Amino acid sequence: MEHVFFCTGHELKIPNIIKSEGLYIYDEQGKSYMDMESGVWCTSLGHNNTEINGIIKNQIDSLTHAGFCYSNEILEKSAKLILNTAGFKNGKSVFLCSGSEAIEISSQMAKHLTEKRVSMTLHDSYLGAYSSIVDKSKNWHLLNWERCKSCPNIEKCDQSCEVLQKIPKDISEFIFEPGSSSGFVRFPPKALISNIAKIVRNNGGKIVANEVTTGIGRTGKWFGYQHYDIDPDFIAVGKGIGNGYPVSIALINKSAARELDRKPFHYSQSHQNDPLGASVVYGVIQYIEEKNLISKAESSGLLLHKQLEALVDKKIITEVRGRGLMLTVDIKNEEITKFLYNKLIERGYIVGNRGSSLRIDPPLIISETEIDRFIDALQEAKSCIKLIT
Structure with a gap:
């Protein structure tokens, strides 16, 4: 995109999304990405809500x-x-x-x-x-x-x-x-x-x-x-x-x-x-x-928080904080954070990169199955780290 001025400080990773639905966005090759950041924390009811x-x-x-x-x-x-x-x-x-x-x-x-x-x-x-x-x-x-x-x-x-x-x-x-x-x-x-x-x-x-x-x-x-x-x-x-x-x-x-x-x-x-x-x-x-999404956000948040807490090892993931479906995962350093962030995108999952933290703000409509899938992807990305210095 030569004629668009991007000044948010974030790197454009997927330049051409052509379709969206619920938690998912799709690029021109048809690859899906689960948007665990809700855009810029905006699509609380999911993308392309009919x-x-x-x-x-x-x-x-x-x-x-x-x-x-x-x-x-x-x-x-x-x-x-x-x-x-x-x-x-x-x-x-x-x-x-x-x-x-x-x-x-x-x-x-x-x-x-x-x-x-x-x-x-x-x-x-x-x-x-x-x-x-x-x-x-x-x-x-x-x-x-x-x-x-x-x-x-x-x-x-x-x-x-x-x-x-x-x-x-x-x-x-x-x-x-x-x-x-x-x-x-x-x-x-x-x-x-x-x-x-x-x-x-x-x-x-x-x-x-x-x-x-x-x-x-x-x-x-x-x-x-x-x-x-x-x-x-x-x-x-x-x-x-x-x-x-x-x-x-x-x-x-x-x-x-x-x-x-x-x-x-x-x-x-x-x-x-x-x-x-x-x-x-x-x-x-x-x-x-x-849709009773306020109480759903509370219960889904507790589930997501519990599963993220299980990944805390003090070597890679040092702390998890959250309330409802607003969570952050603290990482040992910015280099590891960037590695996990990029690995998640490769696997089709989008989170927020906050330097030494990953921010997670999924749409309120997220299901337990989707939470499980995301946790599995984060665990897989974490297991790719061979050496902690």
């Missing part, structure tokens, strides 16, 4: 794009459905295009309401497509929780902790990514997050749950923050909510929505609240509910 495709086709025949002075009823139907799913009854939604955008508008609404200027997140968070979205300027407080991992008192964590005492009082919002940690799948302690949220709230700040990666069933619950004792003011949703279609949503709880009514916030974007994206969101939520 029910979602049908919804898209129906909406195309009605209205795909809306102007500033006209819309379509699917916006209200979809907004009510996802707000109720999130427990934000009587809140409001803004439909956008990317997760980065949903996080950005949530952050800006929080600043608008609190009239504070300093944002806070954990040091290993990923909040947007541009690295400049989080910098070390005076407008950001990055809370380093590395010490908390080995803290013997973490379960009894209270606000006297030195890490917590360093939180500035002028925080506008705490943006919490509940477990992805820039793709390395690390789960901050529950007590730590609860205390951070209390401190920020007591100082007049807002809580934003970044659910772009961890939401829509990925962790075995509708949203990753539901594993923690917090109630966010805003939720940024993306990736899996579109099943490959580029749509995202900023969810606003009832209280913050009323504040915005009293203190209007202005934001314009060409594809804000487009009917086509809203129709996809509506279809994805209905599909997940009808």
